Amino acid sequence: MNEILVLAEHRGGELRDVTFEMLGKAGALAGASGGAVTALLLGAGVRDMASRLTSYADEVLVVDHGNLTDFNSAVYQPVIAEVVKSREPSLVMVGHTAFGVDLAPSLAVALGLPLASDCIDVVLDGGAVSVTRQIYGGKVDARLSFRDSATALVTVRAAAFPVEDGARSGSVTELDTPVSDEPAFRRFVQYVEAAIGDVDITKSDVIIAVGRGIKEEENLALVEELAGLLGGVVGCSRPVVDAGWLPKDRQVGSSGKTVKPKLYVAIGISGQFQHMSGMKAAETIVAINKDPKAPIFSEADYGIVGDLFKIVPALKEKIAEARA
Amino acid sequence: MNIVVCVKQVPETAEADLKIAAGGKGIVEEGLALQINESDNYALEEALLITEEHDGDITIMTLGHESSEEVLRMSMAKGAGTAVRVADPAFDGGDAIATATALAAALKDVEYDLVLTGCMASDDGATQVGVALAELLDIPHATYVTEVEVGSGEVTVGRELEGGLIEKLTIKLPCVLGIQTGINEPRYASIMGIARASKREIELKSAGDMGLDASSVGAAGSGTVLEELTFPPVGEGADILEGTPSEASGKLADILKEKGFV
Known part of the structure; x- marks a missing residue:
């Protein structure tokens, strides 16, 4: 069966819109291809988020660990790689966000997966994935296919797909995938809010x-x-x-x-x-x-x-x- | 602090009326000005600023055809000491990861503390090469970088997230940083610098020179395959107000008045 794995993105304890946009699209693709939608959620104390995702996915995989509190691609990537390797989904969707662009190319290299970034459409045709992405600043659309690979990796543009009401009732599976400590070579320091100017x-x-x-x-x-x-x-x-x-x-x-x-x-x-x-x-x-x-x-x-x-x-x- | 800056020459398309070439796999580049990719220009400037403060040499590197030597020379005119063009027909048609594979091979015999790239190329918009390159080199990375502060054996960087939020992190050297536009004010090359750079040598590296199998790079080594280019479907779109500037403006002023804005 085709599994579509969607990486849930969140910040400050809130799931971000792109997560639901991808899950909606994954749901439509799964419906047409007889596949299943799986959400992968990494974080610390994310039980509430996981239960919210069950309306949008058939299964919600959760890696809940203190080292996953703040996004750090150096900590997240090996965990995601492990999950993708063990499940071999036909498609992995990651948001084309500041989070996703810092993660997806290294995940692709680490796993030897083909990567199409900033996709505005994804098509599943008998297991074969093709995508549309924009080039030249949105002036031209490019349709891409993937060379033989069990898994295709895509990053998806924010707001490319609408948020649908969740109509699934998936289960939550806690994974015990090992999580490393934050490495000395890349340490999160803090978030800094944008300065407020004189005109709002x-x-x-x-x-x-x-x-x-x-x-x-x-x-x-x-x-x-x-x-x-x-x-x-x-x-x-x-x-x-x-x-x-x-x-x-x-x-x-x-x-x-x-x-x-x-x-x-x-x-x-x-x-x-x-x-x-x-x-x-x-x-x-x-x-x-x-x-x-x-x-x-x-x-x-x-x-x-x-x-x-x-x-x-x-x-x-x-x-x-x-x-x- | 020795820095390698990876840059790309791209056609200037922001205000151009593009045409798709026969075969549907590329645009007609004839008549389009070629220039350094915008965020790469900021990456080069950041390298110049860092080496001015902390000494060191800059190697400017590109994967591209002969025309892209113009970008290398302009970078040397600004202060890059060494220029490398990763050049081989085998690299043609490569996707971002295939390109990163070739660049990683070219970096093998270069000594560096830091690799800078632009965070995104304005032509293909892939936003992949820098991060993929870091993984191939097995060194840390950060992209969408809008602040760099050099410390001892590490850099503290700010990454631009959505909504203007900045994520601060420290990264050990050597590392790859994907530089975002706006981080600095790129300088112009001096006439003297341009004259000097025109005589400088550019090192060429082919797939064979770097011990790369042609099947691992270029179109053959790419996991993605370009099928077709099309113009985006035109939706309902705007009601275009026709006429001379004065006529069109008159129509718009009437509409704005009708809607209560005037």
Whole structure:
């Protein structure tokens, strides 16, 4: 029988959404292929999490150990490798998260498994796994298959699949897989929360967000004026923070803020998934970009294709006129 | 502190209108500017900053075709002392782990305390090579690194997690760090540096030189097989407002007024 093994991800005592997204997809794949869904949960004092997972998996494998309190791939990886080796699932799913990307490639090498990362779709066809992942910043989809391997390893993009209501009633199996002490070569020190800045963009109804397309720091004045006209604040995508033009607390996306304003105007932002995961819940999304194939247009309600340096000044004029 | 920085040359695609090449397994690269992968550029800068403070040499390494020597030369112009191109038709078409396998072999006869890579290549987005490389070299790693502080025989790093949370950890040297964008401000090469670097030698390493069996690298050594490239399905998508900048802006202003934003 095909077993699909999903690695449960949690932080601060909470299971993360990507866990349920993967379990939902695994459930659909198992339903179609007559397989079983297994969740693998590593942690310390995780009984409550395990029982919650039983609604989403046929079996929940638990390794409960004090050394697994905080994620450390050096401690987690050998434990997961042991479980995968002994069960030989046809598919192992790990979140394509900061946790997953630090773990999956070393797990693949250690076990000699093929790895496809950041997958947005997974297909099981008679035991053969194929996946779709995005390349060139989300502009192109690539379909990959796996060369002969009993087990395929994939990392799955957050929010690629919806969270379904759990309709299973699985059992919990406590494993006594050995867990090593945290090795001297990689020691967890602490989590540090992001600094809080002077503007909390998550509180604003209108966000004018700017990306790589703005080109120069001095061009920010253009979007600041537009934000002023619409009573909003300026947010941005990662490249603007990387360049040091705006502080980190203005960054919208998976490693920044998740926002749900009434109006989100994305200017010169192509729309990589890391950005879109932080803004797609906005009520009205407007995108201005010179590439008609920019992924941002698939998420936007309204779009203008063209040069932002011509459009934004024109838009400011038209807004002033509309107000008059 | 000797540092190896592994970099990749990628096409600039952020604002380009891409086309899929005949056969459906690649994009048309003609007309696209080639440049150092963005996070690799930050990795190189981090190496330069570390060696400026703690001495040591930088070896810049890439796996790629001849065009990627441009990236090596630009890195030498900024201060890398040695350049290595892992070059062999046998490496073509390799997935991330096959690439890491070749790089690991190339690192065998290099002395290093630290290996830096970008955390992700902007073309394939695999986010795998650095971590796989560490496992192949049997040394520790961390990726999505946004802070590096060099201590005695170890580094303290900050990893960027979701929501801006930073995970601090200490890692013994030698190790591999996957560097995230934004960690520093990459410098530009000087004209003098570029002129000097143009005459420098680049060491080539083939599969045979490194004792690698061609079947263990490249497409033959890859566990994943690229079947087909397609453009993402266009969903409902945006209502595109047509016209000149003024006309399109006028339409948008009307919509914003109707919705009560103006």
